[in-house]
Amino acid sequence: MDRWEALETNIQPELMRRFSSKLSTNVSFARFLEWCEDDRTTGSMLKNNVPCTLYFLVNSDNEILGSIVINHASTHMGHLHAGIVPWRRGEGYGTAMLGLALTRCLEMGFQRVQIVPREDNAGAVQTVIRNGGVLIEQFRQNGKRYLRYEINLLIGRESDLENRNRKTDYN
16 A cells, blocks of 8 residues: 555545555554444544445455445445556456445445546546446535536346345255
């Protein structure tokens, strides 16, 4: 994560930033995961105090390629926040990771989710659109322009959930 932060000052999702040496706390990975578990149930470590779950996208070499946070309730900035490490962007990992997270959102009982990328983040915007995002709002916050997309999870993902829940009889 230090490598990621050395390249960017605004790592997304926000939750990832706390396990960086720039925060003046060099916590162990085990302690970081404890904080993540606390966030999953209480949301106490984030500004919005909404419980959330952090997922990592990891390759076969155990290299972190990206991460995504699913907020357990909607916030002004949406349900999902994601980031791919800069040296692996443009390889389809963001699209795949978001698709997996959307299936997880459906399993959690969401019917629709909102994602709010910055307007100038063309990669994030295309990732959201590739996963069924429909633009519903544009707004400014702190001098930056944001685009609010909504994804209807009941369109095209029911079969993912059904296949996961189906038990196969091998008798």
